[in-house]
Amino acid sequence: MKAMGIDYGEARIGVALSDLLKMLASPYTTYHTKSADQDVQFFLDLIKAEKVDTLVVGLPYNMQGEEQEIAHKAREFGQNLANLSGCKL
Numbered sequence: 329m330k331a332m333g334i335d336y337g338e339a340r341i342g343v344a345l346s347d348l349l350k351m352l353a354s355p356y357t358t359y360h361t362k363s364a365d366q367d368v369q370f371f372l373d374l375i376k377a378e379k380v381d382t383l384v385v386g387l388p389y390n391m392q393g394e395e396q397e398i399a400h401k402a403r404e405f406g407q408n409l410a411n412l413s414g415c416k417l
Contacts, residue, residue: 329381332356332374332415336385336402341367345378368408375413382416383409 331350335342340360344353361367374380385406388396410417 329379331382331384332378332380333384334371334386334402334406334409336398336405337361338398338401343374345380350382367405368412371409372413375409375415380413380415383413385417 330348331346331353333342333344333346333353335344338361340358342358343356345356346353359367359370375383383406385402387399387402389399390396406417409415
């Protein structure tokens, strides 16, 4: 099984996939967001197709080391995907 890295953004979401040993991740695609339902379905389909069992969601921090406002949305997105897919977060 693989891990999927998610770099969440409101307009685009970066995706990376690991190898089967989860030792090395490589860029996979940049997804251009559409609607909440379409976005979730795209990722659920990708999780199934690529046999992903672990999600890693990047949380953006500012230069002072504090979370940026979008970190909350990134957490929600990742948790929603984990709940719907059964993946570890």
